[in-house]
Amino acid sequence: MSADLRHVDTWLFDLDNTLYPVESGFMGEIERRMTAYVERVTGLPRDEAFKLQKKYLADYGLTLGGLVEHHGVDPADFHKIFHDMSLEALAQDPELVAAIERLPGRRLIFTNADDVHARRVLDHLGLKHLFEDVFHIGSADYVPKPAPATFERMSAAHAIAPAATAFFEDSERNLEPAAQLGMTTVLVGPHAAASTAPFVDYRTEKLAPFLAHAQLREAA
Incomplete structure (x- = not known):
């Protein structure tokens, strides 16, 4: 059965591994660059740097959080390591473009x-022309999802009405605070079907067909 999203007029999307498939391998390159950065900042061997990176991710919700807290890293310096990444692994998906284009109301990006x-x-x-704005990690004063304060900041910045908002994410834990606010939550990706989290309303492996077949309110 198609998802009933007729109550939704604000569409909130995560970026990485949500608007493109995990299988692209793009996030793998992001993680490799993060590990190399941790290695450079700490002087640890690569395998130890990788373990520390994952610990910071688990403890802070973002590798950057641990780097700032324990190593005094400048967030802007950290993010520069991604600015020259090749985007060749990411392919345009006409089906996804069309599916997002048909969504009535506002469309926003909410990313770490x-x-x-x-x-x-x-x-x-x-996809850039289809989104009204991007609420990024700098907008959140470098406090990442799933921090409730970041959801509150994003909601205030864009006058979000949670009951009329759907949030699409590949990270299960990032959906919990959205659900607590009253948003409709959609877990995206190959792992979604296995989720049993009570705060996840819908699960889909592929975003484009889910959106294409969803029940939507008629545009005004």
Whole structure:
């Protein structure tokens, strides 16, 4: 059965591994660059740097959080390591472009990436013109999802009405605070079907067909 999203007029999307498939391998390159950065900042061997990176991710919701807290890293310096990444692994998906284009109301990006990375990826995917704005990690004063304060900041910045908002994410834990606010939550990706989290309303492996077949309110 298609998802009933007729109550939705604000469409909130995560970026990485949500608006493009995990299988692209693009996030793998992001992770490799993060590990190399941790290695350079700490002087640890690569395998130890990788373990520390994952620990910071688990403890802070973002590798950057641990780097700032324990190593005094400048967030802007950290994010520069992604600005020259090749985007060749990411392919435009005409079905996804069409599916997002049919969504009535506002469309926003809510990402733990910075603004330069987000806009480069959106532009490459042919999606930038479909989104009203990007709420990025800088907008959140570098406090990442799933921090409730970041959801509150994003909601205030864009006058979000949670009951009329759907949030699409590849990270299950980032959906919990959205659900607590009253948003409709959609888990995206190959792992979605296995999720049993009570705060996830819908699960889909592929975003484009889910959106294409969803029940929507008629445009005014």
